[in-house]
Amino acid sequence: QKEVEQNSGPLSVPEGAIASLNCTYSDRGSQSFFWYRQYSGKSPELIMSIYSNGDKEDGRFTAQLNKASQYVSLLIRDSQPSDSATYLCAVPPGGGADGLTFGKGTHLIIQP
Amino acid sequence: DTAVSQTPKYLVTQMGNDKSIKCEQNLGHDTMYWYKQDSKKFLKIMFSYNNKELIINETVPNRFSPKSPDKAHLNLHINSLELGDSAVYFCASSLYRGLQNNEQFFGPGTRLTVL
Numbered sequence: 001q002k003e004v005e006q007n008s009g010p011l012s013v014p015e016g017a018i019a020s021l022n023c024t025y026s027d028r029g030s031q032s033f034f035w036y037r038q039y040s041g042k043s044p045e046l047i048m049s050i051y052s053n054g055d056k057e058d059g060r061f062t063a064q065l066n067k068a069s070q071y072v073s074l075l076i077r078d079s080q081p082s083d084s085a086t087y088l089c090a091v092p093p094g095g096g097a098d099g100l101t102f103g104k105g106t107h108l109i110i111q112p
Numbered sequence: 113d114t115a116v117s118q119t120p121k122y123l124v125t126q127m128g129n130d131k132s133i134k135c136e137q138n139l140g141h142d143t144m145y146w147y148k149q150d151s152k153k154f155l156k157i158m159f160s161y162n163n164k165e166l167i168i169n170e171t172v173p174n175r176f177s178p179k180s181p182d183k184a185h186l187n188l189h190i191n192s193l194e195l196g197d198s199a200v201y202f203c204a205s206s207l208y209r210g211l212q213n214n215e216q217f218f219g220p221g222t223r224l225t226v227l
């Protein structure tokens with residue numbers, strides 16, 4: 001059973017601070033890792049993808065991947081109230097199968 | 113321009129009825145998916161289609177039957193609806209199948225309520 005684990009939260013962060021979201025996965029064969037943001041009542045929106053060990057930065061977002069530890073994280077710098085949402089970690093199963101395995105999501109609250 | 117669209121947005125029906133949800137993407141993608149998000153917000157893959165061919169069926173009851181008339185459309189038909197089918201159903205699409213770059217883009221969702 002391939003699993004993706006996230007702390008469900010809620011994670012409360014003051015406005016302007018760095019929000020750190022974590023995810024672990026069980027399938028060592030996984031090659032791609034995605035972070036989606038989902039506002040209440042809306043669909044998941046892709047915000048970051050990462051394929052190689054290390055950091056990948058896009059604006060205020062940084063994704064970090066450590067395949068040896070089977071760990072992927074998302075940092076949000078200068079957090080804004082509009083960042084308040086559920087953040088979903090998603091991993092395609094190894095071996096070329098389709099479909100994403102999602103974690104249960106971390107509910108992030110940015111406090112003004 | 114809408115990339116992945118679904119109809120209807122809301123669907124309220126009685127137990128035992130049969131209903132369909134339609135999905136269309138104008139991204140030129142060759143792979144489409146159906147996901148179910150339950151009341152606890154857990155998002156789970158149901159089906160995957162590549163070029164109109166079923167790729168995966170993740171332990172979904174056979175009351176659920178996907179149909180793909182062409183690469184741009186993937187419909188979901190549900191027979192004999194049960195209370196437990198109440199959920200939000202999301203369609204998604206991606207450009208590559210099984211390769212590293214499997215970025216999937218989601219439709220707005222269909223909220224199904226079975227009474």
